Amino acid sequence: MTVRVRFAPSPTGMFHVGGARSALQNWIYAKQQGGVFVLRIEDTDAARNKPEWTEGILSALDWIGISRGSYEGPHFQSENAGEHRAAAARLYESGRAYYCDCTREDVQARTGSQYQGYDGYHRDRGLGPGPGHALRFRTPDEGATVVVDLIRGEPTFENKLIEDFVIARGDGSPVFLLANVVDDMTMGITHVIRAEEHLPNTPKQQLLWDALGVKPPIWAHVPVVVNEKRQKLSKRRDKVALEAYREEGYLPGAMRNYLMLLGWAPSGDREIVPWSVIEEEFRLEEVNPSPAFFDEKKLRAFNGDYIRALPVAEFVDACQPWLTGTGTIAPPPWQPEEFDADAFAAVAPLAQTRIAVLSEIVPNVDFLFLASPLIDEAAWAKTMKDGSAELLDDAVAAFEALESWDAESLKSTLEVVGTARGLKLGKTQAPVRVAVTGRTVGLPLFESLEVLGRERTLTRMRAARLRLV
Numbered sequence: 448m449t450v451r452v453r454f455a456p457s458p459t460g461m462f463h464v465g466g467a468r469s470a471l472q473n474w475i476y477a478k479q480q481g482g483v484f485v486l487r488i489e490d491t492d493a494a495r496n497k498p499e500w501t502e503g504i505l506s507a508l509d510w511i512g513i514s515r516g517s518y519e520g521p522h523f524q525s526e527n528a529g530e531h532r533a534a535a536a537r538l539y540e541s542g543r544a545y546y547c548d549c550t551r552e553d554v555q556a557r558t559g560s561q562y563q564g565y566d567g568y569h570r571d572r573g574l575g576p577g578p579g580h581a582l583r584f585r586t587p588d589e590g591a592t593v594v595v596d597l598i599r600g601e602p603t604f605e606n607k608l609i610e611d612f613v614i615a616r617g618d619g620s621p622v623f624l625l626a627n628v629v630d631d632m633t634m635g636i637t638h639v640i641r642a643e644e645h646l647p648n649t650p651k652q653q654l655l656w657d658a659l660g661v662k663p664p665i666w667a668h669v670p671v672v673v674n675e676k677r678q679k680l681s682k683r684r685d686k687v688a689l690e691a692y693r694e695e696g697y698l699p700g701a702m703r704n705y706l707m708l709l710g711w712a713p714s715g716d717r718e719i720v721p722w723s724v725i726e727e728e729f730r731l732e733e734v735n736p737s738p739a740f741f742d743e744k745k746l747r748a749f750n751g752d753y754i755r756a757l758p759v760a761e762f763v764d765a766c767q768p769w770l771t772g773t774g775t776i777a778p779p780p781w782q783p784e785e786f787d788a789d790a791f792a793a794v795a796p797l798a799q800t801r802i803a804v805l806s807e808i809v810p811n812v813d814f815l816f817l818a819s820p821l822i823d824e825a826a827w828a829k830t831m832k833d834g835s836a837e838l839l840d841d842a843v844a845a846f847e848a849l850e851s852w853d854a855e856s857l858k859s860t861l862e863v864v865g866t867a868r869g870l871k872l873g874k875t876q877a878p879v880r881v882a883v884t885g886r887t888v889g890l891p892l893f894e895s896l897e898v899l900g901r902e903r904t905l906t907r908m909r910a911a912r913l914r915l916v
């Protein structure tokens with residue numbers, strides 16, 4: 448039997464990090480089993496679907512390493528609508544489903560409770576099809592439905608606790624539960640690896656598989672992803688869109704490594720491992736069923752490690768979208784013609800060890816490309832205190848007299864200036880840094896001044912001095 452798994456997102460919003468995690472788990476499982484990964488876009492919720500979300504899913508998967516053309520699909524659920532209706536008809540004809548025209552209010556009036564499920568009123572009343580008649584599945588009165596789940600063992604659901612659920616609406620359209628099962632059936636899916644949120648659907652879906660006479664798949668419900676308050680990640684509250692992480696400058700390698708650690712870990716005391724190790728060692732059966740904490744701080748630290756591990760040339764390439772403002776990434780504050788690739792290359796190794804996400808490259812290097820630095824006024828106020836004007840005067844004079852404009856000479860010269868005023872190097876550097884870069888933190892100062900050049904450095908220091916008059 449060839450293993451066939453599917454990833455079945457609904458194109459109703461930005462692609463979620465939890466979705467990316469499920470996609471990767473499906474992807475690796477298929478690869479390990481010599482199986483097939485199928486992408487199915489569940490696009491039958493016409494009111495909420497948008498074509499751009501579908502495109503967003505495809506490009507997000509591509510970014511994370513599941514590239515277009517390397518899987519089966521995308522198939523679209525809407526293309527299978529005929530099969531969904533045919534399955535509903537088969538269930539009706541075989542007596543496994545029946546029509547019902549009860550409203551919610553009718554059921555409430557009969558059961559006396561708004562919490563009670565459907566009471567089976569139409570089970571044996573022989574209502575035929577018609578406008579407003581929903582089709583309900585006749586769940587068995589006895590027995591239990593045992594779900595075989597690679598992560599959760601064998602969750603067992605008493606059939607008598609499962610209401611006769613709707614499989615097609617009053618307008619004849621099949622609901623998600625049924626369409627999803629029929630698609631998995633027609634696509635020959637053998638393993639359904641999906642989020643825990645769907646577990647309550649699973650006994651109902653398995654009953655549908657049984658009723659349609661096909662052996663159900665093996666299930667694996669991967670743990671819900673939660674924030675630091677143990678709340679399920681939500682798009683209203685948390686940063687969940689994979690796209691947002693891409694725009695911020697997370698590397699796809701770091702992201703997918705981190706996502707695979709949600710509920711699982713490779714052997715040894717390691718977390719950052721090559722993708723090939725994850726592909727080899729990951730075991731779906733080892734995934735911890737408890738909720739998985741999505742720790743953004745940890746992800747950030749991971750990303751910093753991944754950035755530092757890049758060869759410098761690759762780091763320079765990876766920064767390009769932020770240096771130029773490509774696609775949905777905001778343009779930098781300088782004009783394209785102000786950018787100087789050589790100057791960037793000179794400071795890139797210094798920046799590489801200091802940033803955790805690629806977007807942070809911009810505030811670190813903008814002083815090199817802007818005609819005058821963007822002054823952070825709070826940093827200015829904090830730094831330019833009594834004595835700063837005189838210090839800048841001395842530093843300008845000393846720098847003007849320098850024969851060689853290099854980091855080492857700049858450093859020893861400023862040290863002398865500071866010592867004469869009884870200041871440590873850190874205190875001496877601060878006003879110079881703010882004058883030249885506009886900020887209190889950034890790349891190592893003297894290397895920055897060397898790359899910026901004598902003229903521009905001195906012009907900025909003089910301008911700052913004038914502001915202090």
Ligand code: GLU
Pocket residue numbers: 454455456457489627640641642645
């Ligand atoms: N379309 C469903 C979702 O996005 C997935 C259903 C499934 O994986 O079975 O939540």
